[in-house]
Amino acid sequence: MTLLVSWIGVDDKKNGKSVASLYIASDSRYSWGKYGKYDYGIKVFGSTRYPDIFGFCGDVLFPSIVFGQLIPQIDSGLIFNDSDIGEIKNKKFCDFLRTSLESYPKEQLAGSFTILHGTRISKEFKCYKTTYSTLYGLKNIEIRLPSFSTKVCSEGSGKNEFDKNFAIWESEKHNNHRTSRGVYHCLITTLNNIKDLQTGGKPQIVGLYRVSNMRLFGIVDNGQKYIYGKESSENIFSSTVEWRNENFERVNPETMKLFTGAQRQPI
Known part of the structure; x- marks a missing residue:
C-alpha cells in the first residue's frame, strides 16, 4: 500500500503566521505481494497550469490510470477554470474520480486507496483527502491546516512506522520540532529503515509555494540524483527542478553541494 505523507511550512507575516508551502510525498514502490516489486512507480502528480498537486496510496492501477487522464486534461484547461476556488476544484476532481470509478471493474480493484489533493487560491492553501473502500465507497474531507509547520496527513501501510518515528520530531526538545524539514527527515529515516515490504525505494515529492x-x-542521496524514485543516470536538464538532500537543503545539481550562501540545517 505504500507510504503517503503531506506537510506544510509556515512562516511569520505581518498579519501573523500563515502557510507558505504545502508538500505531498511518497515512497516509490509498486508491489504485487510475493510476486514482485518495482521501485520506480510514480505516486505524486501535479499540474503545470494550476497550483494543484496530488498523491495516492493503496490500489495502484486505478489511480495511475485516473491521473494519466486527469493531469493532461487539467493542463489543457479542460477541467479547472482560473476562477475556481479550492472547493470547486476539489469537487471537480472528485466528480472525475467518481465517473471513472463507475466504469471500472470493481473485481480488479486491489482493495482501497487514498488520494491527497493540495491546492492554492491566491495565497490560501487547502488540502483534501479522498478515500475509497468497497464497504464505504468514496469519501472526501478537507484536512485542517494548522498555523505551524508540521505533518498534516500520513497514510498507507507504512503509516504506523512513520507515525512512530515522527513522535521523536514532535518533541519540543528536538532541533527540528515544528519545521518542514523535520517531516522530511522523518520520511527519509522511515524509508531507510522500513520493515513494511510494500513500502520502499527513494522518496518522491511535489509541492506548492505562494x-x-x-x-x-529531485532527490540527492549519496551523491546520486533521483526523480520519481529512479536514478537519473541519463543526461537530464537538472536545473529545471529543485534538488534537495537528506536534510531538505537546496543542492546545486551540478556540484551536488549546497548552493553558495545556503544555511545548513540542524539534524
Missing part, C-alpha cells in the same frame, strides 16, 4: 504552480523536487 507563487507559481507544481514544484517537482
Whole structure:
C-alpha cells in the first residue's frame, strides 16, 4: 500500500503566521505481494497550469490510470477554470474520480486507496483527502491546516512506522520540532529503515509555494540524483527542478553541494 505523507511550512507575516508551502510525498514502490516489486512507480502528480498537486496510496492501477487522464486534461484547461476556488476544484476532481470509478471493474480493484489533493487560491492553501473502500465507497474531507509547520496527513501501510518515528520530531526538545524539514527527515529515516515490504525505494515529492504552480523536487542521496524514485543516470536538464538532500537543503545539481550562501540545517 505504500507510504503517503503531506506537510506544510509556515512562516511569520505581518498579519501573523500563515502557510507558505504545502508538500505531498511518497515512497516509490509498486508491489504485487510475493510476486514482485518495482521501485520506480510514480505516486505524486501535479499540474503545470494550476497550483494543484496530488498523491495516492493503496490500489495502484486505478489511480495511475485516473491521473494519466486527469493531469493532461487539467493542463489543457479542460477541467479547472482560473476562477475556481479550492472547493470547486476539489469537487471537480472528485466528480472525475467518481465517473471513472463507475466504469471500472470493481473485481480488479486491489482493495482501497487514498488520494491527497493540495491546492492554492491566491495565497490560501487547502488540502483534501479522498478515500475509497468497497464497504464505504468514496469519501472526501478537507484536512485542517494548522498555523505551524508540521505533518498534516500520513497514510498507507507504512503509516504506523512513520507515525512512530515522527513522535521523536514532535518533541519540543528536538532541533527540528515544528519545521518542514523535520517531516522530511522523518520520511527519509522511515524509508531507510522500513520493515513494511510494500513500502520502499527513494522518496518522491511535489509541492506548492505562494507563487507559481507544481514544484517537482529531485532527490540527492549519496551523491546520486533521483526523480520519481529512479536514478537519473541519463543526461537530464537538472536545473529545471529543485534538488534537495537528506536534510531538505537546496543542492546545486551540478556540484551536488549546497548552493553558495545556503544555511545548513540542524539534524
